[in-house]
Structures are given as C-alpha cells and as structure tokens.
Amino acid sequence: MNTKTTFFSDVSKKEFLIAEKVSGKTIRNPILALIQKDYPDFSSDNFISISELNLYREKYISNYLLVEIGELSNLEAKVIGSLEEDKSLVSTVEDEVGVRTFGQIVADKVAAFGGSWKFIIFFGVFIVLWILANIYILMNKGFDPYPFILLNLILSCLAALQAPVIMMSQNRQEEKDRQRAKKDYMINLKSELEIRMLHEKLDHLIMHQQEELIEIQKVQIEMMNDILTRISK
CATH class of the missing domain: 1.10.287 (Helix Hairpins)
Incomplete structure (x- = not known):
C-alpha cells in the first residue's frame, strides 16, 4: 500500500507532514470564518496545517480581547506575545520592579x-x-x-x-x-486563553480520531463484503 506522508495545505498551498493535516470540518465556526475572510475559497471540505491553524487561533484570541476589553493594553499584548513565544510571564513582571535606590x-x-x-x-x-x-x-x-x-x-x-x-x-x-496584581492578571488571562486553545486542540483530536475510526470501519466493511462474496461463490 502506498501511503502519503505529506499533503498540500489549501490555504498556503505549501507542503506539510500528514501529521499536521487538519480537516476544515474540525475547525470551530469563528476560526473558520477568519480563515475564509483571508481565503474565501476555503471550506469545511478543505484541509489546513496545524501550524497555520494555530496562527488563526491566536488571531481569534486577539480579536476576542479587542471586542470584549477594547484596545489591547501592554499587559494583553505581553500575554499574546508569551502565547506565541511560549514563554513564562513571572520573570518578566518581577524584572519590572527594579533595584531599590x-x-x-x-x-x-x-x-x-x-x-x-x-x-x-x-x-x-x-x-x-x-x-x-x-x-x-x-x-x-x-x-x-x-x-x-x-x-x-x-x-x-x-x-x-x-x-x-x-x-x-x-x-x-x-x-x-x-x-503583583498585574502579574496575577496576566497569568490568569494567559491561563484562560491557553484553556481555550486546549479545548480547540482536544476538539480537533476527537474529530481526527472519529475520522480514523470511520475509515477503519469502512475498511472492515469492505473486508467483510469480500469475505461474503467469496463465501457465496
């Protein structure tokens, strides 16, 4: 059996590993709308890489903060930056206290x-x-x-x-x-956003597993049909 190890994203048309393949059916509607805003031809039947999807997730979070809170302050911008760079916030805030005179x-x-x-x-x-x-x-x-x-x-x-x-x-x-209050706020905000992203990833994982199970069931049905055909002969 010839199994493909890569695929082409319908967004950037670039080649990615098959492990990064994400179906448009598994993407939440708000994020799907963001993708379709940049790529109108993208639909739930198309595919995107997980790295590209994460960029749109971060964009969705930024837009959410703009709508719910207003203009992004320096604190929210730092939180978004820490999510993108996967860095801790504690050392950053502690450094701002400075050395006593x-x-x-x-x-x-x-x-x-x-x-x-x-x-x-x-x-x-x-x-x-x-x-x-x-x-x-x-x-x-x-x-x-x-x-x-x-x-x-x-x-x-x-x-x-x-x-x-x-x-x-x-x-x-x-x-x-x-x-300290700024640090607590930033940590709580980052935790909330990370939980949102975790839910997105879990939903993608569940949908991906369901698709694999459906494919396995299809293969099993084909095998059973072959067996029944041979028996009937």
Missing part, C-alpha cells in the same frame, strides 16, 4: 523600625529617662525642665520627619502590590 532602602528600614515594638520600647525608655533626668536627678533645673519644651520639639520634629519617610515606603509597597 539608597533612599528607598533607608525608607523601608525606617518604616520597618518605626512600626515595631523595638521602636516603642526604645522611645518609651528614652522619654522616661529624659523626664527622670530633668525632674529628679537635676532637681528640675536641667537642660529641659518641666513642661519639657525641648522634648516636645524633638517629638514634633521626629513625627514630621518620620511620617513622609513611612509614606515613601508605603508608596513603594503599593507599587509592588500593583506589580
């Missing part, structure tokens, strides 16, 4: 120390020692007697400086949270 490092450390029990205990002990030193040890004739005007000034300056530093650290944390 010296000011950001200082702000993070000040915020971490200012929001800890160490700071509360340290400053509580400092205030108690300040009061004791000026009232009892120096008999209220120290460098800052009651009502402790210098201490109030120090506390006010500390609060005035600490607040913007903590806000800088919080802004940086918010930026990191936004980056």
Whole structure:
C-alpha cells in the first residue's frame, strides 16, 4: 500500500507532514470564518496545517480581547506575545520592579523600625529617662525642665520627619502590590486563553480520531463484503 506522508495545505498551498493535516470540518465556526475572510475559497471540505491553524487561533484570541476589553493594553499584548513565544510571564513582571535606590532602602528600614515594638520600647525608655533626668536627678533645673519644651520639639520634629519617610515606603509597597496584581492578571488571562486553545486542540483530536475510526470501519466493511462474496461463490 502506498501511503502519503505529506499533503498540500489549501490555504498556503505549501507542503506539510500528514501529521499536521487538519480537516476544515474540525475547525470551530469563528476560526473558520477568519480563515475564509483571508481565503474565501476555503471550506469545511478543505484541509489546513496545524501550524497555520494555530496562527488563526491566536488571531481569534486577539480579536476576542479587542471586542470584549477594547484596545489591547501592554499587559494583553505581553500575554499574546508569551502565547506565541511560549514563554513564562513571572520573570518578566518581577524584572519590572527594579533595584531599590539608597533612599528607598533607608525608607523601608525606617518604616520597618518605626512600626515595631523595638521602636516603642526604645522611645518609651528614652522619654522616661529624659523626664527622670530633668525632674529628679537635676532637681528640675536641667537642660529641659518641666513642661519639657525641648522634648516636645524633638517629638514634633521626629513625627514630621518620620511620617513622609513611612509614606515613601508605603508608596513603594503599593507599587509592588500593583506589580503583583498585574502579574496575577496576566497569568490568569494567559491561563484562560491557553484553556481555550486546549479545548480547540482536544476538539480537533476527537474529530481526527472519529475520522480514523470511520475509515477503519469502512475498511472492515469492505473486508467483510469480500469475505461474503467469496463465501457465496
């Protein structure tokens, strides 16, 4: 028996391996409509290669995003690009966070120390020692007697400086949270699109197997007819 190992695509007219052969009957109608938009003569009775079909699947996904979401943002464009190149998205998003500057490092450390029990205990002990030193040890004739005007000034300056530093650290944390949210969105979107493509491939596989089973049944029927013909003779 002479079995062909290649076939010619009805879309590009190029030669492909027979394993890449996909019948137009197995293609979903929205994707088939996209193919027919570029190749009006293509019908469900024609054949296309799986690589060409994947290009139209990606085109269908891009069109779907444009219709459902609007203009493609940079995030959606990156997701489509990662699908085409089969790359991971996590490292891309993590790289965008960047390296911390010296000011950001200082702000993070000040915020971490200012929001800890160490700071509360340290400053509580400092205030108690300040009061004791000026009232009892120096008999209220120290460098800052009651009502402790210098201490109030120090506390006010500390609060005035600490607040913007903590806000800088919080802004940086918010930026990191936004980056994580972008990463989660991109991963979820890519997962949804990959599931759609997986369904397409499963449908193609099922239809292909059904066609093979039908061909096998036809061969078996022909063999049975031959046997019956021989018996009748």
